[in-house]
């Protein structure tokens with residue numbers, strides 16, 4: 034399979050910040066670089082890391098451009114990486130967003146792999162219309178999903194030296210193995 038990791042948000046608008054002061058963009062960018070470096074991407078797939086283009090104004094236009102590049106490469110699966118903002122909810126937990134039926138199959142696999150995290154399994158969520166995440170998930174030719182493995186109020190457990198960081202990396206690795 035051809036798999037694209039998309040680092041959620043962009044260098045200009047970095048998304049939410051966790052309790053260690055690390056943005057969604059920076060956190061996920063570092064995590065994927067680290068996983069690559071540690072050879073945690075199984076050889077059976079091909080991988081690309083893609084970014085939203087911060088020079089394009091407007092979320093929708095960014096998404097159109099992003100999926101144009103994802104489609105041009107011929108990706109089967111695309112995963113946009115985020116974490117949940119702790120302003121919205123004090124509880125911790127993981128969730129995976131999807132839009133299409135095919136996307137649900139992929140989301141279910143990731144959700145199962147995220148079960149190793151000792152936080153609440155908030156399950157998979159179908160998004161559509163103007164829902165948060167629908168602009169990414171409901172577009173393009175690949176099975177597009179969004180991963181939100183924890184809430185920013187628990188970021189300290191997932192940053193470098195945090196006790197759950199390697200669990201999270203292993204969950205993503207397991208997911209790739211199962212695809």
Ligand SMILES: [Zn+2]
Pocket residue numbers: 041042048049057115116
């Ligand atoms: Zn986000």
